[in-house]
Amino acid sequence: MEKKVLTVCPYCGTGCKLYLVVEDGQVIRAEAADGRTNEGNLCLKGYYGWDFLNDPQILTARLKKPLIRKNGKLEEVSWQEAIGFVAGKLTEIKKKYGPDAIMGTGSARGAGNEANYVMQKFMRAVIGTNNIDHCARV
Amino acid sequence: MSNSIPEIENADLLLIFGYNGADSHPIVARRIIKAKEKGAKIIVVDPRITESVRIADLWLPLKGGTNMALVNACGNVLINEALYHKEYVGKYVEGLEDYKTAVAKYTPEYAEAITGVKADDIRKAMRDYAGAKNAMILYGMGVCQFSQAVDVVRGLASLVLLTGNLGRANVGIGPVRGQNNVQGTCDMGTLPDVFPGYQAVTDAKARRKFEKAWGVKLSGRIGYKLTEIPHLVLQEDKVKAYYIMGEDPVQSDPNAGEVREVLDKMELVIVQDIFMNKTALHADVILPATSWGEHEGVYSSADRGFQRFKKAVEPKGDCKPDWQIICEIATAMGYEMKYEDTEEIWDEMRGLCPSFAGASYKRLDELGSIQWPCPTEEHTGTPYLYEGNKFSTPNGKGQLFACDWRPPLERVDEEFPLSLSTVREVGHYSVRTMTGNCRALQQLADEPGYVQLSVEDAEELHIRDQELISISSRRGSVMARALVTERVKKGATYMTYQWWIGACNELTSDHVDPITKTPEFKYCAVKVERIKDQAGAEQHVRDEYAKLRKQMGVNV
Numbered sequence: 001m002e003k004k005v006l007t008v009c010p011y012c013g014t015g016c017k018l019y020l021v022v023e024d025g026q027v028i029r030a031e032a033a034d035g036r037t038n039e040g041n042l043c044l045k046g047y048y049g050w051d052f053l054n055d056p057q058i059l060t061a062r063l064k065k066p067l068i069r070k071n072g073k074l075e076e077v078s079w080q081e082a083i084g085f086v087a088g089k090l091t092e093i094k095k096k097y098g099p100d101a102i103m104g105t106g107s108a109r110g111a112g113n114e115a116n117y118v119m120q121k122f123m124r125a126v127i128g129t130n131n132i133d134h135c136a137r138v
Numbered sequence: 139m140s141n142s143i144p145e146i147e148n149a150d151l152l153l154i155f156g157y158n159g160a161d162s163h164p165i166v167a168r169r170i171i172k173a174k175e176k177g178a179k180i181i182v183v184d185p186r187i188t189e190s191v192r193i194a195d196l197w198l199p200l201k202g203g204t205n206m207a208l209v210n211a212c213g214n215v216l217i218n219e220a221l222y223h224k225e226y227v228g229k230y231v232e233g234l235e236d237y238k239t240a241v242a243k244y245t246p247e248y249a250e251a252i253t254g255v256k257a258d259d260i261r262k263a264m265r266d267y268a269g270a271k272n273a274m275i276l277y278g279m280g281v282c283q284f285s286q287a288v289d290v291v292r293g294l295a296s297l298v299l300l301t302g303n304l305g306r307a308n309v310g311i312g313p314v315r316g317q318n319n320v321q322g323t324c325d326m327g328t329l330p331d332v333f334p335g336y337q338a339v340t341d342a343k344a345r346r347k348f349e350k351a352w353g354v355k356l357s358g359r360i361g362y363k364l365t366e367i368p369h370l371v372l373q374e375d376k377v378k379a380y381y382i383m384g385e386d387p388v389q390s391d392p393n394a395g396e397v398r399e400v401l402d403k404m405e406l407v408i409v410q411d412i413f414m415n416k417t418a419l420h421a422d423v424i425l426p427a428t429s430w431g432e433h434e435g436v437y438s439s440a441d442r443g444f445q446r447f448k449k450a451v452e453p454k455g456d457c458k459p460d461w462q463i464i465c466e467i468a469t470a471m472g473y474e475m476k477y478e479d480t481e482e483i484w485d486e487m488r489g490l491c492p493s494f495a496g497a498s499y500k501r502l503d504e505l506g507s508i509q510w511p512c513p514t515e516e517h518t519g520t521p522y523l524y525e526g527n528k529f530s531t532p533n534g535k536g537q538l539f540a541c542d543w544r545p546p547l548e549r550v551d552e553e554f555p556l557s558l559s560t561v562r563e564v565g566h567y568s569v570r571t572m573t574g575n576c577r578a579l580q581q582l583a584d585e586p587g588y589v590q591l592s593v594e595d596a597e598e599l600h601i602r603d604q605e606l607i608s609i610s611s612r613r614g615s616v617m618a619r620a621l622v623t624e625r626v627k628k629g630a631t632y633m634t635y636q637w638w639i640g641a642c643n644e645l646t647s648d649h650v651d652p653i654t655k656t657p658e659f660k661y662c663a664v665k666v667e668r669i670k671d672q673a674g675a676e677q678h679v680r681d682e683y684a685k686l687r688k689q690m691g692v693n694v
């Protein structure tokens with residue numbers, strides 16, 4: 001059974017709308033949708049830019065497990081250990097050097113507005129600094 | 139953008155400044171072509187023969203790094219030929235006298251000597267621009283990669299104010315943003331000086347509002363900019379931990395060697411991303427996030443349009459949405475953060491940001507796209523800003539701005555005689571971990587990437603098209619394939635920044651402009667050399683590529 005999901009292209013600021021066509025839990029193609037900015041058109045990236053979701057192992061591998069560097073090597077750990085490690089370290093650094101010794105970034109790519117909202121809230125409310133920025137490359 | 143993407147095709151004149159729509163935003167480029175078909179005049183300012191240049195009525199081929207001199211000369215012509223809109227300026231704009239003084243010396247002839255653009259072409263461009271009923275300016279990377287970027291943008295905005303091309307449809311000025319959600323990250327306050335909705339952290343009233351909502355005391359001190367980090371870490375030893383969400387500074391930022399040094403000196407580097415990348419190689423901890431397609435939310439398009447994106451498939455690994463990971467860390471640090479879904483986050487945000495308040499998920503579904511400001515749920519959004527020509531300055535008037543041109547910080551010399559600028563390529567996108575992992579796109583072009591150079595320089599250096607060559611700057615050296623093209627002027631070279639072997643950011647400089655503190659994004663002096671042993675070089679590229687992919691965890 002094919003299912004069509006209306007979404008927005010993740011590549012550039014034009015914000016073209018497209019349908020991801022999904023079969024058996026895999027994206028099989030993209031179709032242009034009638035968005036405000038694209039009116040039924042897409043470029044190459046819109047048409048073919050979804051394939052990384054299938055993790056074809058071309059350039060880099062998907063990150064699938066939390067990793068912590070132990071004795072110089074990145075090792076797989078549980079989420080619980082990873083979250084505990086990060087929280088502990090950040091608390092320690094904040095105590096030792098103050099909140100302004102910590103810098104965070106937002107993401108201008110796939111994460112979305114909600115994730116960026118939560119990130120800046122985390123830096124401001126939890127860490128206690130306005131050290132939050134993103135790569136505002138045009 | 140002050141106006142909307144669809145309005146581009148209804149303008150009577152487009153002034154395209156350092157923006158190559160065909161490569162960076164093909165669907166915007168279509169609108170430019172449509173405008174032309176509908177009779178619009180097209181004026182393009184660009185050192186390269188881009189696709190826009192091919193359809194241009196007038197091309198101003200300026201030398202790289204001379205934008206400000208040209209913009210000032212444009213203002214000079216508008217003033218001296220009395221082409222500016224006196225009534226509009228009188229009513230809505232201030233600073234005219236200072237502006238006149240600042241641009242006085244930038245006669246077209248004076249600018250010609252700096253920019254290489256013919257004085258009469260500058261005059262003609264401004265006569266056309268001022269004479270058009272509805273004129274729009276589009277600018278892009280070509281403006282923003284130089285240290286004077288902020289000045290140039292304000293200078294361009296002054297041309298818009300002088301001609302009264304604001305506050306209605308089919309006019310205005312637009313930076314056409316690169317990455318899909320740069321607009322959104324700004325909207326959401328991932329900036330050191332503003333909360334979500336562009337509310338200043340230095341404004342005590344705004345701070346009180348957020349303090350009340352979040353239940354904690356907040357800092358009113360403006361935070362660090364990303365571009366300050368290398369200096370703050372290496373020279374001042376002030377920043378100790380770096381939480382990097384969905385970015386790859388080793389690949390995307392200038393002077394990659396220094397970025398690596400920064401990461402290695404930090405006590406804690408947290409990388410939260412979807413793919414292994416060059417930055418993650420330096421991480422102390424890696425948190426795997428779900429990707430576009432595996433989670434939902436809202437993006438902001440370049441023209442301020444909020445649009446929902448949806449989940450299509452289940453995540454392939456043990457990944458979590460970015461916001462959920464952050465909430466878990468916050469909670470583990472003793473600040474409980476919990477949301478049922480992205481809608482709950484969005485609603486909290488809307489409650490704190492008056493200009494986004496009306497863009498609920500429900501309304502977004504009904505309307506498809508809502509351009510902010512959208513203050514209430516009855517409001518349908520704002521296609522163009524500054525209706526009634528009211529500006530966000532204290533007295534509501536538009537501010538004219540000009541300042542002196544300053545030459546690029548790094549100049550070509552005998553040892554490094556060519557200039558290098560970094561540009562975008564149509565098939566791939568920024569750091570390429572997404573597009574590079576798409577089979578159809580990967581076939582378009584692959585490692586080590588290309589360096590574009592002029593026919594004249596190639597002849598002089600005995601370099602043939604498609605040969606591997608070596609490019610070096612004061613900071614490093616990489617190998618790439620030569621793309622010899624008539625579109626590039628002698629003395630200039632161009633690279634795209636997504637390649638791993640031909641990584642141009644091993645070469646670029648992060649020199650900071652002494653006045654604005656903006657780094658010289660991606661412009662530097664280089665030398666290009668021929669490689670005699672081509673077979674050996676090809677083998678080297680294959681070996682390096684295999685090594686990198688292995689490092690990135692790919693099954694080779």
Ligand code: SF4
Nearest residue numbers: 009011012016043046
């Ligand atoms: S389809 Fe092309 S033009 Fe449209 S948003 Fe995606 S990358 Fe940009």
